[in-house]
Amino acid sequence: MTLKSELKDIFTKNLRTSGIYIAFVLIVVLFTIMTDGLLLSPINLTNIILQYSYVLILALGMIMVIVAGHIDLSVGSLVALTGAVSAVLVIKTGAPWWVGILAAVAVGALCGVWQGFWVAYVGIPAFIVTLAGMLLFRGLTYEVLNNVSLSPFPGEYQEVAGGFLNGLLGGYGFDMFTVLIGVVAVAGLVWSQYSTRRGRVKFGQDVESMAMFIAKNALAAIVILWFFWQISISRGMPIVLMILGVLVIGYHVLTTRTVFGRHIYAIGGNLSAARLSGVNVKKVNFWIFVNMGMLAGIAGAVFSSRSNGAQPGAGNMFELDAIAACFIGGASTTGGVGRVTGAIVGGLVMAVLSNGMQLMGVGASTQQIVKGLVLLLAVAFDIYNKRRAGAGN
């Protein structure tokens, strides 16, 4: 296959997977022009990370829920509840910052156990269980907080979502440590891509041409290095970006390389076939929800840290942001299809949309209208592509 025909495939045959990346680039270019480059300024890039990290964390769990053919409407309330528990412990009882964070994660996981039990072992559709959870956890949040907001957190706690690692290795006008992380990220990406490619070649599989391989990786490397350079000349490495990075890599590996990940796709792709292949469907479904709860706990800790307190109404509509991120990122509404990387890019599309419109001074009402339409168009595009593939073209 030649480089030229491969490039053509990206816009034709493989549009379903590549579409989200193309859309992302278009949106970034659009808002960069409309904000006179403000969107990509070092300070704003850092801001996007700080502001939307919790949606990306939620999307990591949500993509697994959606691939398995479920939905989770409760994560917004769960973010509020876990943040509230943490705030009560740290602010009211004076427990150390890490106790608050561990408690948030533990409460999140416990709520996941609760919902996983009803979905997996009782067989109630996740839509109903998590709709109930949405109300239940919101109510518990009010109970835990006695209907009042709590703030502020001690300094260490605020660092989780608002802190930076800067000056660890020095640098002249930029942070050496941040740049180094960028270099490591590029090296890791190229190495993993290369070893996959080598494995496929070894066993006689078709791979893309070397030219395409190099072009793709070079492009990714440039974007990553440029991004880390930008934030290195701003405030340095955000701690929350490191948390997010570890989670993204971890969940990417979990979904693509492990037995558990395979079972999720098997259940979503064909439930009956998965069952007859010996997949313990109940167990897998149960752990998907436990995991989702745990990630909601992490997001709750991050969000409470960023907002420097806990509010009874926190996390409202977060579930919809996370769900939208997954569908914009190419997840199928019928299950079985979706990738962690897609969900992250989908989440970034939502983030850039919101951030870009805020920079332009667009009102909140218009923002919601635009986001709603983008979600609808993304899924319509996916269905259109499926039909096209189904027609055999």
Place this chain on the structure above:
Amino acid sequence: MDSTILQMQDITKTFPGVKALDGVNLSVQQGEIHAICGENGAGKSTLMKVLSGVYPHGSYDGKILFNGQELKASSIKDSEAQGVVIIHQELALVPYLSVAENLFLGNETKRGVFIDWNEANQRAAKLLARVGLAETPVTPVGQLGVGKQQLVEIAKALNKDVKLLILDEPTAALNDDDSAHLLNLLRELREQGITCIIISHKLGEIEDIANNTTIIRDGQTVESLDMADPASTQSRIIQGMVGRELSARYPEREPEIGQVVFEVRDWTVRHPTQHDRIVVDKASLDVRAGEIVGIAGLMGAGRTELAMSVFGHSYGRGISGTVLMDGRKVDTSTVGKAIKAGIAYVSEDRKKFGLNLIEDIRVNTTAAGLGKISSAGFVNGNKEIQIAEHYRKSMRIKAPSVLAKTGNLSGGNQQKVVLGKWLHTAPELLILDEPTRGIDVGAKYEIYTIINELAASGKAVLVISSELPELLGICDRIYTLAYGRMTGQLPRSEATQERLMELMTIEKENAR
């Protein structure tokens, strides 16, 4: 002779790759009960779908004359307007609606825009009386048994002013009392001048009730028998149904048979929702190493139910009996345990139960045996490709690479992927349920070759098939199943289609 109500002339219906009907002729007299017989897949149901407008005029070749006029139905509604009503094997009633609501569904008694329930219920009561059903019209249909639901279907047909009633396997799901009642009702309707076409596997029933019987085989009309003629016996019908020559469609094989590997004793399974229905009744069987054993049975005999209930209790409730592997009792109560015990089950419906069609060959091949290529929960991607590639080559799967989506493969190649998937679990016993369904002739030969190779490598193979020639062509021994009971077993040397068909049609009271 009475006047002819229906003439189907030279009906040919082609599906992509398959000629389901090939010049079928059928002639039905006014006011008779006309039976249609044939093996599974002979084309009976397709013929009735052509007649009732499920396949619209123009999608088939040939001519249908009804009451002397050409019938050109473009939908079921058209043919019903002419008085041709079909009642399918799967009943089409809405369980949560009442009997009356079901009777007039799409045909409501209206006063203005509102339904006149008083009149509707009154008319419903009259219809129910005609079919001898003692239920009130307001009873929800879901509360009725299958037999009574069947009567509601017939009442619904009567409401449509039926002239020709078509029943597809009406008694397959009924108990003896309900069957008898239904057959009596058909006799009464005959007296009232309603013509009836009945498809049935129950030859005793046909002998009882039918005036004429038309036999269909491989999409062609074989003959029509006048049931008043004493020569028209059950065995005469069987002869017509199976009278086909065996050609060299099966690869040669020298069996080397060893010890008993797999044994089932007194296996009993109940229907998952209708608890009083016993689907498999104290069935026992065994398979030896290197042996290919067949299970023959008509639709509804419990073949798939037997296999799936053994394989991880994937079907049914109230399962009892024992499974032995190599003489030791094993637990097969979950699919995982069954796989561990060395059992593999290749489903009859590979799209629904066998494959994840949106994934590639590689992922499907390893889906049931991921444990073999993973350590600490991580899948070894290179090993996975190696294994998928191995089965692609050894099974001769025609696909550009193991990264090709299984949804894009042909039926034969999909089946090979499923076989590869189960071979990867290294089973001692392979249960193959309709291994060649929906596969073209060339690919069938390849599947048979693979089955033979499996047996030659010492595996025990159990084949379930509706095609008797297939069983006779590849099996060393064949069990027959009728109405959930084992009715016999024949070694290859003694088995003929006629003898199998006799054993397959033994009805309940005569079983064993």
